[in-house]
Every structure is written in C-alpha cells, then in structure tokens.
Amino acid sequence: MNRSDRIPRLLAALSLLSMLACGRSADDGRTPEPAAAEAPAGRPGGRLVAALRAEPDTLNPLFVANRTAQTLRYLTSADLIHINRYTQEVEPALAESWSVSDDGTLYTLNLRRGIRFSDGEPFDADDVVFSFAVHLDPEVGSSNRQLLMVAGEPIRVEKIDSHTVTFELAAPYAVGERIFDSVAIVPQHLLAESYASGTLGTAWGLGTPPEQIAGLGPFQPTSYRPGERLTLARNPHYWRRDQAGNPLPYLDELVFLVVASEDAQAIRFQNGEVDIVSGLSAENFAALEARGPDASYVLTDLGAGLAYNFLFFNLNDLADADLPEVAARQKWFRQRDFRRAVHQAIDRQGIRRLVYSDRATVIDSPVTSGNRLWRNERIAPVSRSIDGARRLLAEAGFSWNEDEQLVDAAGTPVEFTIITNSSNTQRLEIAAIVQEDLRQLGMSVQVVPLEFRTMVDRLLNSCDYDACVLGLGGGDVDPNSSMAVWLSSGASHLWALRQETPATPWEAEIDSLMNRQLAEMDPVERKRLFDRVQEILAEELPFIWIVSPNVLAGAHRDLGNFRPAVLEPSALWNAYELFWKNSNKNLD
Amino acid sequence: MKGSLSRLAGLVLLALHLGALFAEFIAPYGYADQNRDFAYAPPTRPHLIDDEGRFHLVPFVYALEPDADGRGYVERRSERFPIRLFARGDSYRLLGVFPASRHLFGVDQPGRFFLLGTDGLGRDLFSRLVHGGRVSLFAGILGAGIALLLGTLVGGLSGFYGGGLDRLLMRVTEVFMALPWLYLLIAARAVQPLDTPPARALLTVVLILGCFGWPRSARLVRGVALSAREREYVRAARGFGASNLYLLRRHILPRTAAVAWTQGALLVPQFILAEVGLSFLGIGVNQPLPSWGNMLGELQHFHVLASGWWWMVAPGVALIAVILAYDLVARGATVPAYDPATRS
Numbered sequence: 008m009n010r011s012d013r014i015p016r017l018l019a020a021l022s023l024l025s026m027l028a029c030g031r032s033a034d035d036g037r038t039p040e041p042a043a044a045e046a047p048a049g050r051p052g053g054r055l056v057a058a059l060r061a062e063p064d065t066l067n068p069l070f071v072a073n074r075t076a077q078t079l080r081y082l083t084s085a086d087l088i089h090i091n092r093y094t095q096e097v098e099p100a101l102a103e104s105w106s107v108s109d110d111g112t113l114y115t116l117n118l119r120r121g122i123r124f125s126d127g128e129p130f131d132a133d134d135v136v137f138s139f140a141v142h143l144d145p146e147v148g149s150s151n152r153q154l155l156m157v158a159g160e161p162i163r164v165e166k167i168d169s170h171t172v173t174f175e176l177a178a179p180y181a182v183g184e185r186i187f188d189s190v191a192i193v194p195q196h197l198l199a200e201s202y203a204s205g206t207l208g209t210a211w212g213l214g215t216p217p218e219q220i221a222g223l224g225p226f227q228p229t230s231y232r233p234g235e236r237l238t239l240a241r242n243p244h245y246w247r248r249d250q251a252g253n254p255l256p257y258l259d260e261l262v263f264l265v266v267a268s269e270d271a272q273a274i275r276f277q278n279g280e281v282d283i284v285s286g287l288s289a290e291n292f293a294a295l296e297a298r299g300p301d302a303s304y305v306l307t308d309l310g311a312g313l314a315y316n317f318l319f320f321n322l323n324d325l326a327d328a329d330l331p332e333v334a335a336r337q338k339w340f341r342q343r344d345f346r347r348a349v350h351q352a353i354d355r356q357g358i359r360r361l362v363y364s365d366r367a368t369v370i371d372s373p374v375t376s377g378n379r380l381w382r383n384e385r386i387a388p389v390s391r392s393i394d395g396a397r398r399l400l401a402e403a404g405f406s407w408n409e410d411e412q413l414v415d416a417a418g419t420p421v422e423f424t425i426i427t428n429s430s431n432t433q434r435l436e437i438a439a440i441v442q443e444d445l446r447q448l449g450m451s452v453q454v455v456p457l458e459f460r461t462m463v464d465r466l467l468n469s470c471d472y473d474a475c476v477l478g479l480g481g482g483d484v485d486p487n488s489s490m491a492v493w494l495s496s497g498a499s500h501l502w503a504l505r506q507e508t509p510a511t512p513w514e515a516e517i518d519s520l521m522n523r524q525l526a527e528m529d530p531v532e533r534k535r536l537f538d539r540v541q542e543i544l545a546e547e548l549p550f551i552w553i554v555s556p557n558v559l560a561g562a563h564r565d566l567g568n569f570r571p572a573v574l575e576p577s578a579l580w581n582a583y584e585l586f587w588k589n590s591n592k593n594l595d
Numbered sequence: 596m597k598g599s600l601s602r603l604a605g606l607v608l609l610a611l612h613l614g615a616l617f618a619e620f621i622a623p624y625g626y627a628d629q630n631r632d633f634a635y636a637p638p639t640r641p642h643l644i645d646d647e648g649r650f651h652l653v654p655f656v657y658a659l660e661p662d663a664d665g666r667g668y669v670e671r672r673s674e675r676f677p678i679r680l681f682a683r684g685d686s687y688r689l690l691g692v693f694p695a696s697r698h699l700f701g702v703d704q705p706g707r708f709f710l711l712g713t714d715g716l717g718r719d720l721f722s723r724l725v726h727g728g729r730v731s732l733f734a735g736i737l738g739a740g741i742a743l744l745l746g747t748l749v750g751g752l753s754g755f756y757g758g759g760l761d762r763l764l765m766r767v768t769e770v771f772m773a774l775p776w777l778y779l780l781i782a783a784r785a786v787q788p789l790d791t792p793p794a795r796a797l798l799t800v801v802l803i804l805g806c807f808g809w810p811r812s813a814r815l816v817r818g819v820a821l822s823a824r825e826r827e828y829v830r831a832a833r834g835f836g837a838s839n840l841y842l843l844r845r846h847i848l849p850r851t852a853a854v855a856w857t858q859g860a861l862l863v864p865q866f867i868l869a870e871v872g873l874s875f876l877g878i879g880v881n882q883p884l885p886s887w888g889n890m891l892g893e894l895q896h897f898h899v900l901a902s903g904w905w906w907m908v909a910p911g912v913a914l915i916a917v918i919l920a921y922d923l924v925a926r927g928a929t930v931p932a933y934d935p936a937t938r939s
Contacts, residue, residue, distance in 0.1 A: 268895075270895060270896050270897040270898075271897075273897045273898075274897050277897075288898075290715075290896070290897075290898035291896075291897050291898050293666075293898065294897060294898040294901035294902055295901075297901065297902070332790075354631065357631045360631070360634075361631060361634050361715060361716060361717070362715075422790065423790070424789040424790045426789065432896060435882070436715065436716065439629075439716055439882055439883060440629070440631075440716065442883065443627065443629050443716075443883075453789075453790055453792065453793070453881075454881065454882060454883075455789050455790075455881070456881065456882075461785070471789075472789065473789070
C-alpha cells in the first residue's frame with residue numbers, strides 16, 4: 008500500500024470511530040419514544056435542504072472515509088439489522104427477524120420479502136451474500152472489513168434459501184447483532200461486473216449516471232454539481248412504511264449544499280437557505296437562540312454527546328525515527344506525574360464556560376455522561392489546582408529557575424508545542440487556554456494550528472509532534488466502538504500507535520481487559536472489565552481529558568418529526584419520516 | 596492645503612508608530628492576559644457622576660459582574676475605581692531594555708478597564724490592538740523597506756548600465772512578478788519547525804513578502820535612472836571623467852529618490868494589508884501574539900458577527916486610518932519632489 012492511499016484510510020480510522028458501531032445500547036434515562044414507524048404520520052412532498060461540510064469523494068457505500076460519505080451511506084443504503092439512532096437499540100431492517108445459536112456464534116437472519124432496489128430490481132439472499140463477499144474481500148478495501156473480522160477470522164456467510172442467510176462467527180462476540188449495523192447491502196445486478204473485473208474501487212463515482220446506481224436506502228442520488236450541491240431523490244421502492252401504511256419517505260428531494268465551515272452553515276441556517284443543521288458550536292447556537300421565539304427555526308440541545316476532547320502527548324517509540332528533539336522531550340511526557348500535573352493545571356471549567364458557553368460537560372474518562380450504562384461512577388473528578396500541579400512537578404524532580412521557568416533535573420527548560428487543526432475554532436481556543444494555564448506552571452508552550460491533513464500526517468505517519476488537542480467519539484456507546492483506540496496495537500492508539508508489544512504494564516493490562524470484554528457474554532462482567540479500563544486511563548492519563556461538548560441541532564419550524572439523536576447522522580437519522588407541516592414549503 | 600493635510604497625516608503616522616513602539620506602556624494589560632470571568636465584555640464605561648449624583652473630576656469605572664441570566668455583564672455600583680494616569684501595573688521591559696511597571700492609564704485591582712471590551716478569552720482588546728499595531732506596522736515598514744532597497748538597487752543598476760545587464764535584470768523582474776508567492780509562503784511555513792516562535796514565523800513571512808514585492812519599484816526606478824543617464828549634466832560629468840560610482844551616487848540615485856519615497860509610502864500599506872490578509876487566512880501571525888489581521892480574523896465567526904461585532908471593528912478602523920495617512924503622505928511627497936524649482 009503506498010503512502011498516498013494510506014492517508015485517507017488513516018483519516019477514516021481517526022474521524023470515523025463512529026463507524027465501529029456495535030454493542031449494547033445505553034440506558035440514557037430518556038423516556039421511551041415511539042419507534043420509527045410509530046412517529047406521527049406526515050404529508051408527502053417537498054424538498055429539504057441540508058448542508059455537508061465537505062464534498063463527497065464517491066457515491067459508493069462500500070467506501071466511507073469521512074463524515075460526508077457516512078451520511079450519504081446512511082441515506083442511500085440499508086443494513087440487515089440496524090441500530091436505531093434515537094433509542095440506541097437494535098431494530099429489524101432488511102432482516103425482519105433473526106435467531107442466535109446458544110454458543111453465540113451462528114446467526115440466522117430471515118430477510119424481508121418483496122423488497123426492491125430503487126431501480127425496481129428485487130432484493131434477495133444473493134445480494135446479501137454478494138455484499139458480504141465484497142465487504143470481506145481484502146482487495147476491495149471496504150471500510151467495514153475490519154469490523155467484520157471476529158477473532159481474526161472473517162465471518163462465514165451462507166445462503167440457506169432465497170430469503171434466509173446464516174452468519175458464522177469464529178468466536179462468540181459480545182456485541183451480538185450490532186455487528187450488522189452500517190454494513191451496506193449493495194445490488195449484485197449492478198456491481199457484480201465491476202467486482203469481477205476488479206474496478207469496484209472506481210464504480211459509482213461522482214460522475215456515474217444516476218440510473219446506474221441503486222440502493223435500498225430512502226433516497227438515491229440524482230445529480231451532483233461539484234462544489235455546489237448534491238441532490239438525492241426519493242426512492243420510490245423504499246421498504247419502510249409509516250404507521251398508516253403509507254409509503255416512506257415523505258420528502259421528494261433532499262438537497263445537500265456544500266458549506267465548508269460551521270460558521271457558514273450557521274449563517275445559511277439563520278437565513279433560511281438551509282433547513283436543517285446539526286453539529287452547531289455552542290457559540291453559534293447561542294447566537295441563533297438570541298433571535299428569540301420569532302425565529303423561523305427551532306433549536307435543540309441534546310445534552311452530552313459521546314464525543315470528547317482531550318490533550319495528549321507523543322509517547323510513540325521514536326527509536327527508529329530521526330526526531331532527537333521530540334525524543335528528548337518525551338523524557339517529560341513519559342512521566343505520569345508530569346501528565347497529572349498538566350491535567351490538574353488545566354482550567355476545564357473555564358474551557359466549558361468560555362469555549363462552549365456552558366454547553367459541555369467536564370469529563371474524567373472517555374465515557375461521557377451521555378453514556379450512563381458504561382460510565383464508571385467511581386472515578387473521582389479531578390479539580391483544578393495549580394499548587395497541586397506544582398507539588399507533583401517538584402516531587403518528580405522538576406524545579407523553577409530565577410525566571411520562573413520550569414526546568415527538569417538536567418536544567419533543561421520545559422518547552423513544547425501543541426498542535427491542533429486550524430479549522431476547529433473550539434480546539435484552537437482550548438489550546439490557547441491550556442497554553443496560558445501551563446504558563447502558570449512555568450512551561451513554555453506554543454500552539455501551532457495546522458491544516459487537518461497536515462496534522463493527521465504528523466499524528467499517524469511522521470509522529471513529529473509533542474502534544475495535540477483532538478476529539479474522538481460520537482460513534483456507539485459500546486466500548487467495542489473504541490477497540491482501535493485502546494488496544495496498544497490499534498491504528499488509533501493515538502499516543503503510541505500500532506505497538507508490536509505493549510510499551511507499559513498498564514497498556515498490557517488494558518489490552519487484556521479489552522480483549523476479554525470482547526468475548527464476554529455476561530453484561531455485568533463486561534461492565535466490570537471496562538470499568539477497570541476507565542480506572543487505568545484516569546490514573547495513567549495517556550489522554551488528558553477536557554470536556555464533552557453537547558450535541559446541538561436545529562431545523563425549520565415547519566419540519567415535522569424533527570427528533571435529532573446523539574448518534575450520527577444526528578439530525579438526519581430519520582430523514583425517511585421528516586415532512587413539511589406547511590404545504591407552502593412543499594412548493595419550494 | 597495639500598501640504599498641511601499630508602503633514603497632519605504624517606503626525607498621525609508618527610503617533611501611531613510611537614504608540615506601537617511603546618505598546619507595553621500604552622496598553623494597560625498584557626496582550627495574552629486572560630480574564631476568564633470577563634469573556635466578550637463590552638467596553639467599560641467611564642463615569643464622571645456617581646449614583647448619588649456627585650461629580651468626580653477624575654473619571655472612574657465600576658467593577659463588572661455577570662448579569663442574572665449569565666449572558667452579559669452589569670456594573671457593581673458599590674465600589675468606584677478611578678482611572679489613574681501612569682498607573683502601576685504588570686511589570687515589563689520598555690523597548691525590551693528598561694524595566695518598568697507604569698502604564699499610561701489603568702485602574703486598581705480588582706477593577707478592570709477594558710477600553711474596547713474583551714474577546715472570547717477575556718483578553719483586553721485595546722491592549723491587543725496596540726500590541727497588534729506593533730506587529731502590523733512593523734511588518735509593513737520592514738517589508739516595504741526590503742522591497743524598496745531591492746527595487747532601487749536592481750532598477751538603478753538596470754537603468755544606469757542598460758544593455759545586456761538591463762535585459763537580464765528586467766527578465767528576472769518579470770519572473771518574480773509571475774511567481775505564485777502565496778504558495779511559496781504556505782510552503783515556507785510548512786517547512787519551518789513546529790516550535791518556531793510566532794515572532795520569527797512572522798519575520799519569515801515579511802522577508803518573503805519583501806523579497807517578492809520589489810519588481811514594481813524596480814521598474815519605476817529603472818525608468819527614472821534611464822532618463823537621468825541621458826541628461827546633459829550627467830553626460831557632461833561623464834565627459835569630465837566621472838566614474839560610474841560617482842555618477843550613481845551624485846546624480847542618478849538622488850534623481851530616483853522621489854520615486855522611491857512615494858513608492859515606499861504606497862508599499863507600506865500594501866504590506867500591512869498583506870499581513871492582515873495572511874493572518875485572516877490563518878497563515879500569518881499565530882495566537883496569542885495579536886496582529887490587526889488575526890484580530891479581524893475573529894470576525895469570520897458567526898457568533899462574533901451576531902453579537903459583539905462592533906468592538907471587533909477597532910482593528911479595521913485603525914487599519915483604514917493608517918492606510919489613508921500613508922496615502923496622504925505619499926501624495927504630499929510627490930508634489931515638491933517633481934517640482935523643478937526645488938531641484939535647483
């Protein structure tokens with residue numbers, strides 16, 4: 008694999024931990040809401056305008072390298088068993104029922120009958136077998152492949168009859184049927200040829216005529232104008248129905264404008280050019296809210312999401328890399344007390360207030376308060392103490408020179424840089440606050456904003472950085488969704504990537520705990536194992552926890568069934584049942 | 596009339612540059628000092644009359660506290676903080692040498708006097724404006740100086756010697772005009788080590804800008820040098836055996852001085868604007884060091900535009916004033932310099 012195609016995949020690994028969607032649902036304390044099909048019936052017609060942060064790279068649901076592609080896959084394809092983004096429970100999708108063998112390794116799925124792809128061709132077990140063959144083929148490079156490997160073995164898929172398929176796992180898998188979520192089922196009749204000729208990677212590109220693309224999702228792409236808009240039209244053969252048995256989706260058209268920045272999205276939303284928006288920053292949310300009840304939109308604060316921000320130091324083994332300066336600074340970063348001192352010095356309440364206008368939660372573990380089932384309540388919150396931090400540093404052999412600079416035992420002043428991506432205003436502000444807080448410890452810190460890809464290249468390829476402010480999460484509530492982050496061999500084990508053997512005893516312990524919970528079928532025992540992981544993380548602080556921002560969304564007042572969810576795609580998860588209450592809006 | 600206007604503009608410029616030079620003294624607070632309890636505070640209102648209706652000769656301010664719903668600030672009227680001239684505050688080194696702790700004005704702690712309000716991290720915008728002026732004005736003068744020096748050198752040599760050297764230098768000039776300097780800047784920033792201090796990163800940017808800004812002035816200077824070379828008195832001097840160096844020093848370069856000065860006065864605002872543009876795009880001056888460019892960059896954020904936009908306008912107003920003043924100075928400089936009467 009050459010370097011140029013490695014970067015997009017690594018990008019995918021970073022930004023899309025959310026794709027690793029499998030596991031148990033969270034008891035988030037919400038009152039049970041009606042399931043999708045029980046939502047109030049709407050009226051058909053109309054067009055909804057939404058915004059995408061980035062241009063799509065492809066319309067192929069097999070290759071999902073960023074959030075844009077993830078949203079499009081969600082809207083244009085379907086999976087066998089689905090995680091309802093609102094209730095976070097599994098629900099039948101293309102499989103109407105399923106059974107599991109007693110040992111937890113054999114799944115038998117019964118497919119819905121009479122379903123058609125958007126081009127009118129029927130769907131059956133052959134499409135499922137074909138889709139899994141494609142996803143599991145290492146030559147194809149599907150973004151789902153890694154998730155379909157259980158105990159290092161691919162899932163074995165077998166067709167029993169035209170509407171029954173069995174899936175055999177090499178070992179029991181604790182997350183169960185959640186493994187099927189987001190595995191797009193693609194039409195064999197359209198893609199078999201390009202799969203046979205090895206050109207699947209370029210099939211269904213942005214220039215492909217829409218009649219050559221078909222799927223099982225509520226919408227299908229119809230036109231794409233580069234740099235401007237992507238239009239999806241209603242899939243007339245969509246299999247979901249509303250309560251009254253009316254066909255879904257209600258909307259005729261779903262238009263995506265490409266609006267790169269969150270600020271620009273907020274302005275477009277305020278002006279009514281975009282009807283629905285999610286991922287708003289707290290500051291823009293407040294500015295939109297200031298319009299009061301006369302505004303043409305409604306706003307929703309969903310509370311703590313699953314995403315979290317943190318600072319981390321470069322603890323990679325740099326023996327082979329030619330980075331003597333970073334390696335020299337690692338002497339500080341590797342000391343637990345140094346990391347603890349940094350953790351204690353950061354004014355996280357200040358960050359919550361200044362950067363997020365109080366629409367965020369201070370965290371002490373990767374499990375945010377939005378995730379109550381997996382949260383370890385025994386982890387004591389750390390409060391800010393500059394004195395405590397200075398004591399820790401003094402005990403670790405650091406001292407202060409006459410200019411109040413922190414110096415290590417050898418007399419070297421503690422100076423390092425923090426990188427973050429320049430496009431993210433919140434992270435820049437967090438970095439500015441951290442910089443000032445660490446100055447109070449006598450550390451001289453420089454913040455270097457980098458373009459996102461440049462930053463990722465430093466994090467994942469060259470390892471040429473000291474520290475970084477980053478965010479992760481937003482996927483599923485289950486710990487399995489973050490295996491690649493916590494396993495020391497993981498591609499997203501950010502502080503020390505892809506280790507052959509764990510560098511420290513505590514990383515080895517996390518490895519063993521994470522692997523044990525993967526095969527543990529008893530939920531209480533699984534929770535106990537993951538609680539221990541959280542305790543180790545809170546003690547060793549490979550990530551210095553900062554805050555978890557709230558999930559903030561908004562939509563036009565007249566949009567019916569607008570019920571944003573914490574899970575992605577937050578505002579559009581139920582695009583199939585969104586409708587315009589006011590018929591004037593239908594005529595747009 | 597024109598002369599007095601440009602003289603006034605010159606005085607304004609002088610004042611602004613002195614202000615930037617003595618930024619630590621004029622600014623009441625440090626540019627990176629975060630008052631985390633006072634984010635997005637509006638400009639502090641100075642008062643002369645207190646609640647009891649008593650008049651005070653020395654203006655005073657009240658301390659701020661968050662209002663009931665936590666969105667704005669109200670004055671806590673129980674305590675007055677008189678605005679003091681030459682108030683004692685944070686210590687600093689004047690001009691980087693003399694230790695000092697007096698500031699032009701200030702109020703006693705815990706009172707705060709934010710003349711232009713604060714930004715999202717509670718940093719005093721007036722202090723940032725003054726310090727940012729140092730960065731922006733310095734960038735303008737240094738960049739213009741380099742460009743002018745190179746331009747006069749290349750243009751003077753080219754015009755004076757003519758022939759093959761002239762052709763060569765003019766082709767080089769054209770190549771420089773065509774180079775995509777923006778990409779060069781981005782590349783230059785990318786190869787610098789991460790821990791380059793913001794000031795040095797800025798210096799690199801200004802140096803590169805200066806090294807790419809000279810072709811226009813080189814062409815102008817060349818034209819003047821070319822015509823000066825053919826003047827009778829220059830030919831006469833040559834006839835009397837004057838060396839090239841003497842001719843350049845005594846006759847040619849003085850002729851180009853007027854053009855060079857006006858070019859300089861026009862180039863400085865151009866370079867200030869270039870710095871502003873680059874910082875606005877995020878490749879100029881890094882936080883926490885302020886510049887007028889990165890202060891204006893804050894206006895890109897919707898919530899700033901929607902709420903406190905008006906106190907972010909200050910760098911824009913300062914920028915317009917500086918550019919207008921330079922423009923007036925440039926216009927003032929052209930009139931006497933081309934007047935044949937002053938030449939003799």
